[in-house]
Amino acid sequence: xxxxxxxxxxxxxxxxxxxxxxxxxxxxxxxxxxxxxxxxxxxxxxxxxxxxxxxxxxxxxxxxxxxxxxxxxxxxxxxxxxxxxxxxxxxxxxxxxxxxxxxxxxxxxxxxxxxxxxxxxxxxxxxxxxxxxxxxxxxxxxxxxxxxxxxxxxxxxxxxxxxxxxxxxxxxxxxxxxxxxxxxxxxxxxxxxxxxxxxxxxxxxxxxxxxxxxxxxxxxxxxxxxxxxxxxxxxxxxxxxxxxxxxxxxxxxxxxxxxxxxxxxxxxxxxxxxxxxxxxxxxxxxxxxxxxxxxxxxxxxxxxxxxxxxxxxxxxxxxxxxxxxxxxxxxxxxxxxxxxxxxxxxxxxxxxxxxxxxxxxxxxxxxxxxxxxxxxxxxxxxxxxxxxxxxxxxxxxxxxxxxxxxxxxxxxxxxxxxxxxxxxxxxxxxxxxxxxxxxxxxxxxxxxxxxxxxxxxxxxxxxxxxxxxxxxxxxx
Amino acid sequence: xxxxxxxxxxxxxxxxxxxxxxxxxxxxxxxxxxxxxxxxxxxxxxxxxxxxxxxxxxxxxxxxxxxxxxxxxxxxxxxxxxxxxxxxxxxxxxxxxxxxxxxxxxxxxxxxxxxxxxxxxxxxxxxxxxxxxxxxxxxxxxxxxxxxxxxxxxxxxxxxxxxxxxxxxxxxxxxxxxxxxxxxxxxxxxxxxxxxxxxxxxxxxxxxxxxxxxxxxxxxxxxxxxxxxxxxxxxxxxxxxxxxxxxxxxxxxxxxxxxxxxxxxxxxxxxxxxxxxxxxxxxxxxxxxxxxxxxxxxxxxxxxxxxxxxxxxxxxxxxxxxxxxxxxxxxxxxxxxxxxxxxxxxxxxxxxxxxxxxxxxxxxxxxxxxxxxxxxxxxxxxxxxxxxxxxxxxxxxxxxxxxxxxxxxxxxxxxxxxxxxxxxxxxxxxxxxxxxxxxxxxxxxxxxxxxxxxxxxxxxxxxxxxxxxxxxxxxxxxxxxxxxxxxxxxxxxxxxxxxxxx
Numbered sequence: 001x002x003x004x005x006x007x008x009x010x011x012x013x014x015x016x017x018x019x020x021x022x023x024x025x026x027x028x029x030x031x032x033x034x035x036x037x038x039x040x041x042x043x044x045x046x047x048x049x050x051x052x053x054x055x056x057x058x059x060x061x062x063x064x065x066x067x068x069x070x071x072x073x074x075x076x077x078x079x080x081x082x083x084x085x086x087x088x089x090x091x092x093x094x095x096x097x098x099x100x101x102x103x104x105x106x107x108x109x110x111x112x113x114x115x116x117x118x119x120x121x122x123x124x125x126x127x128x129x130x131x132x133x134x135x136x137x138x139x140x141x142x143x144x145x146x147x148x149x150x151x152x153x154x155x156x157x158x159x160x161x162x163x164x165x166x167x168x169x170x171x172x173x174x175x176x177x178x179x180x181x182x183x184x185x186x187x188x189x190x191x192x193x194x195x196x197x198x199x200x201x202x203x204x205x206x207x208x209x210x211x212x213x214x215x216x217x218x219x220x221x222x223x224x225x226x227x228x229x230x231x232x233x234x235x236x237x238x239x240x241x242x243x244x245x246x247x248x249x250x251x252x253x254x255x256x257x258x259x260x261x262x263x264x265x266x267x268x269x270x271x272x273x274x275x276x277x278x279x280x281x282x283x284x285x286x287x288x289x290x291x292x293x294x295x296x297x298x299x300x301x302x303x304x305x306x307x308x309x310x311x312x313x314x315x316x317x318x319x320x321x322x323x324x325x326x327x328x329x330x331x332x333x334x335x336x337x338x339x340x341x342x343x344x345x346x347x348x349x350x351x352x353x354x355x356x357x358x359x360x361x362x363x364x365x366x367x368x369x370x371x372x373x374x375x376x377x378x379x380x381x382x383x384x385x386x387x388x389x390x391x392x393x394x395x396x397x398x399x400x401x402x403x404x405x406x407x408x409x410x411x412x413x414x415x416x417x418x419x420x421x422x423x424x425x426x427x428x429x430x431x432x433x434x435x436x437x438x439x440x441x442x443x444x445x446x447x448x449x450x451x452x453x454x455x456x457x458x459x460x461x462x463x464x465x466x467x468x469x470x471x472x473x474x475x476x
Numbered sequence: 477x478x479x480x481x482x483x484x485x486x487x488x489x490x491x492x493x494x495x496x497x498x499x500x501x502x503x504x505x506x507x508x509x510x511x512x513x514x515x516x517x518x519x520x521x522x523x524x525x526x527x528x529x530x531x532x533x534x535x536x537x538x539x540x541x542x543x544x545x546x547x548x549x550x551x552x553x554x555x556x557x558x559x560x561x562x563x564x565x566x567x568x569x570x571x572x573x574x575x576x577x578x579x580x581x582x583x584x585x586x587x588x589x590x591x592x593x594x595x596x597x598x599x600x601x602x603x604x605x606x607x608x609x610x611x612x613x614x615x616x617x618x619x620x621x622x623x624x625x626x627x628x629x630x631x632x633x634x635x636x637x638x639x640x641x642x643x644x645x646x647x648x649x650x651x652x653x654x655x656x657x658x659x660x661x662x663x664x665x666x667x668x669x670x671x672x673x674x675x676x677x678x679x680x681x682x683x684x685x686x687x688x689x690x691x692x693x694x695x696x697x698x699x700x701x702x703x704x705x706x707x708x709x710x711x712x713x714x715x716x717x718x719x720x721x722x723x724x725x726x727x728x729x730x731x732x733x734x735x736x737x738x739x740x741x742x743x744x745x746x747x748x749x750x751x752x753x754x755x756x757x758x759x760x761x762x763x764x765x766x767x768x769x770x771x772x773x774x775x776x777x778x779x780x781x782x783x784x785x786x787x788x789x790x791x792x793x794x795x796x797x798x799x800x801x802x803x804x805x806x807x808x809x810x811x812x813x814x815x816x817x818x819x820x821x822x823x824x825x826x827x828x829x830x831x832x833x834x835x836x837x838x839x840x841x842x843x844x845x846x847x848x849x850x851x852x853x854x855x856x857x858x859x860x861x862x863x864x865x866x867x868x869x870x871x872x873x874x875x876x877x878x879x880x881x882x883x884x885x886x887x888x889x890x891x892x893x894x895x896x897x898x899x900x901x902x903x904x905x906x907x908x909x910x911x912x913x914x915x916x917x918x919x920x921x922x923x924x925x926x927x928x929x930x931x932x933x934x935x936x937x938x939x940x941x942x943x944x945x946x947x948x949x950x951x952x953x954x955x956x957x958x959x960x961x962x963x964x965x966x967x968x969x970x971x972x973x974x975x976x977x978x
Contacts, residue, residue, distance in 0.1 A: 238714060243706065245714045252706060256699060317688035320648060321696045332703060440715075444906050 033345035045142035046382035073176035101139025107153035125305035133242035148181035253332035260307030352468035357383030412449035518621035522889025556624035576626035586633035591806035604806035659704035754801025941971035
C-alpha cells in the first residue's frame with residue numbers, strides 16, 4: 001500500500017470512526033433505557049432466537065401446532081455466532097443486529113462515496129441513516145432483513161468496484177434469508193443493470209431466479225385472505241410513519257426533507273430515473289411488506305441529505321424562512337429520534353407478559369395449545385414453550401386462512417357451543433389475553449364475544465392474572 | 477404639491493373613518509343582541525366556558541376532562557381559551573360576550589385592507605368590508621357564543637394580508653407569527669394550507685408568475701401546519717387514522733356536519749350581493765390575471781371542494797366561501813362604478829353609490845338583523861338552565877347525567893357533572909355505539925333493556941327536556957313508569973329530571 005492510499009484510508013477513517021461511534025451510541029440507547037430483565041424487544045426476535053436453537057431443522061413443533069419450516073440462514077448465523085462467542089442466543093440476538101447495522105452503515109458510506117456523492121452529502125446521509133427509525137429498528141431488534149441488506153450493500157459496492165462475479169455471488173446469498181429479501185434484491189439488481197446499460201447482466205437475473213425453483217416444488221403458498229397490520233397500527237398510513245407508532249416507519253420530518261431531496265434531483269430531470277423507480281418500487285412493496293421500508297430508508301437518508309444540502313445552499317429569496325424551515329425540520333428529526341428510542345425501549349414484552357408465560361410453562365402439559373391473537377404467537381412459543389394456534393409466520397403455514405377465521409369466530413362468538421367446537425378443533429387448553437387485546441386489538445367492548453363467554457360460562461376458568469395478562473383454562 | 481398631499485391624507489382618514497364606522501356599527505349591532513341575555517346561544521359555549529374558567533383558576537388548561545363521556549383526553553392547546561381566560565379573570569363572564577364580538581367586528585378591518593389592496597378604490601373596499609361582516613351565516617354562527625372562530629377568521633385574513641405583503645419585513649414577521657399561531661389554534665389552518673397549494677396551482681394554470689418568496693412562504697406554512705397538526709393530533713391519528721378529519725363524529729350526526737352544497741343554501745347563507753358580486757369579481761380577476769385576488773379565489777375553490785367532499789364542516793366552509801367572495805366583490809363594485817363613470821349615468825354616481833349601499837343593507841343587514849333576533853330568541857333560557865343548576869346543587873359530585881347529545885355540554889359546563897355523551901367526539905372509543913345506545917334510552921320501551929344500558933353507562937339522572945321530547949317524538953320515557961326505579965325529582969316548563977333509584 002503506497003502512502004497516497006494510506007493517507008486516503010486515514011482520511012476516510014477520520015470520518016468513519018466518529019460515525020461508527022455515534023451509531024453505536026444511538027443503537028445502544030434502547031437497551032440502556034430498557035429494563036434488562038425484559039431482554040429482547042418486539043416479537044420476531046424471539047422467533048429467530050428459538051429457531052436458532054436448532055437452525056437446520058425443517059420442522060417447527062410449536063408454531064401452528066407443528067409445521068414445515070423453510071430454511072432461513074439468519075437463525076443459523078445467530079447459532080454460529082452464539083457458538084463462536086460462547087454466549088446465549090438472547091445476547092447474540094442483541095449483538096448481531098448492532099454489528100451488522102454498523103457494517104451496513106460503513107458500506108452505505110462507501111457506496112455513496114463511490115457513486116460520486118460529495119463528502120458532505122455522504123456524511124450527512126450517514127448521520128441521517130443513523131438517526132432514522134428503520135435503521136435503529138433494523139440494528140437493534142433481531143430481524144431477518146439485516147443480513148440481506150448488508151449483503152445487498154456489499155454486492156452493490158463490489159459492483160461499483162467492478163468485482164462483478166463476487167458481487168453476483170453475494171447477491172445470490174440473499175436467497176437464504178427469505179423470499180421477499182431475495183426478490184427485492186433481484187429487483188434492485190435489475191434496475192442497476194438497466195441503469196448501467198449492462199443488459200447482458202439481466203441474464204444473470206434469470207439464473208438467480210432459477211434458485212426459486214426448489215421453492216416452487218413446495219407448491220404455491222396459501223394466499224392470505226385477510227389483511228394484517230402491524231401491532232398498534234390501525235390504519236395503513238400509520239405503517240409508513242414512525243411518529244404514528246410504526247416500528248419500521250420513516251420519520252415524517254425525514255419524509256419532508258426527502259421531498260426536498262427529490263426536488264433537488266429533479267433539477268437534473270431524468271438523470272436520476274433509477275432512484276425514482278427504486279423509490280416507487282419500494283413504496284409499492286412496502287404496502288404489502290412494511291419491512292421493505294428498511295431498504296427504502298437508505299435511499300431516504302440520501303435524499304434527506306440532498307434535501308438538507310438544498311436547504312443550506314439552495315437559492316432562497318428569503319433567508320429567514322429558509323432558516324426557520326431548516327431549524328424546524330432538524331429539531332423535528334432529533335425529537336423523532338428521541339421519541340423513537342423511547343418507543344423502542346418500552347416495546348413489549350413487559351414483565352407481566354414474561355411472568356404469565358412462566359405460569360403456562362409450569363402449569364400446562366408440554367403439548368398444550370395456547371390460544372391468543374396471532375401477534376402473541378412467537379411469545380407463546382418462546383416463553384411458554386407451548387403450541388400456538390397461529391403466529392405471524394404466514395408463509396406456507398398450514399391452513400392459515402382457516403385458522404385466522406376460526407380465531408376470529410372464537411374471539412367474537414357469544415355462542416358457547418361454537419366456541420367449544422373451535423377449542424376442540426385445535427385442542428386449545430389455555431386462552432391468553434392481554435390488555436392490548438382488550439383495548440381494541442381484538443375487542444372494543446368489555447363484554448364482547450369471547451370476553452362475555454369467559455365471564456359467564458363455566459367452561460372457562462381463570463387460572464392466572466396480573467395487571468396486564470389473564471390466562472383462562474378451557475374446562476372439558 | 478403639499479396641498480395634494482394634505483388632501484390625500486384627509487381622503488385616507490375619511491376612508492378609515494368609514495371603516496371605523498362600519499366596525500362600530502357591527503360591534504354595537506352584535507353587543508345589542510348579545511347583551512340581551514345572560515346566557516349563550518350555543519351549547520358548545522358552555523364547554524368553552526368551563527375550559528376558560530379552569531384556565532383562569534389554575535393557570536393551565538384541562539387536558540383530561542373527567543366529566544365528558546365519563547372521562548376523556550382533550551387534544552391540542554386551547555389558545556383561544558387562554559386569551560379569553562385573561563379577560564374572564566379581569567372582567568367576569570360578560571367579557572366572554574364582549575370580546576368575541578369585538579374580535580369578529582375587527583374583521584371589517586381585515587376585509588377592508590385586503591379589498592383595498594386589489595381595488596385601490598375606497599368605496600368598493602368599504603362596501604366589500606360591509607358585506608363581509610353581514611354575511612348571514614357568519615353572524616348566526618358567531619353570535620353570542622364562545623368560539624375560537626371569532627378570532628380565527630380575523631387572524632386568517634390578516635394572515636392573507638401579511639402574505640400579500642410578505643416582501644416587507646414587518647409583514648414577514650407577522651406572517652411567520654401567524655403561521656405558527658393558526659395551526660396551534662385550530663385544525664382549520666389546513667384549509668389555508670390547501671388554499672395556498674391551490675393558489676400555486678391556479679398561478680401555474682393561469683400562467684400568473686408568483687414570486688419566489690411567496691412560493692417559499694407557502695412551503696413554510698404548509699410544513700408548519702402539517703407538522704404542528706400531526707404533533708398535536710398524533711395520538712388521534714394513531715388511533716383513528718385519517719378519521720381525524722371527520723373528528724370521530726358518529727355516523728348518526730355526521731350528516732348534520734357535512735352536507736351537500738346547493739345554490740339555495742349559498743343564497744340564503746351567504747347573501748345574494750356577495751354571491752353575485754363575488755362571482756363577477758372572480759371572473760374579472762381571472763381575466764385580468766390579478767394575482768392578489770388569486771389567493772381568495774383559491775380559498776373559495778378549496779372551501780367548495782372540501783365541503784363537497786365532506787371534509788369540512790358545512791357552515792364553516794360556507795362562511796369562508798362567503799367572506800372570501802365578499803372581499804372579492806370589491807373588484808366587481810369597482811368595475812361597476814368605473815363603468816357607470818364612463819356612461820351618461822355618471823352624473824348620478826353618488827345616487828348609485830347610495831343605492832348600492834341601500835341594496836346591501838336591504839339584502840344583507842336587514843335579513844341578518846331578523847335572523848339575529850331569532851338566534852337570541854332561541855338562546856338557552858334561564859329556565860332551561862335551572863334544571864342543570866338544580867343538579868349542581870342537589871346531586872352527588874360523581875353523578876352521571878344522561879341528556880340529549882346537544883345538551884351534554886350543559887351537564888358538564890353548568891351542572892358540572894359527568895355526561896354520558898356530548899358533542900366532543902374526538903378520541904371517544906366506540907363513539908357510534910355510545911351515541912346510538914345513549915340516544916336509544918329516550919325511545920326504549922323495555923325497562924330491562926333500559927336498565928341494562930343505564931347500568932352500562934352508570935347513569936344516575938336523566939334530563940328530559942322539551943326539546944328532547946320534540947326531537948324523539950316522545951311525551952315521556954316509556955320505561956319510566958316504574959316508580960321503584962325512576963323518580964321525578966325536578967320539573968319545570970322546559971324539562972324534567974328523573975333520578976334512577978334502583
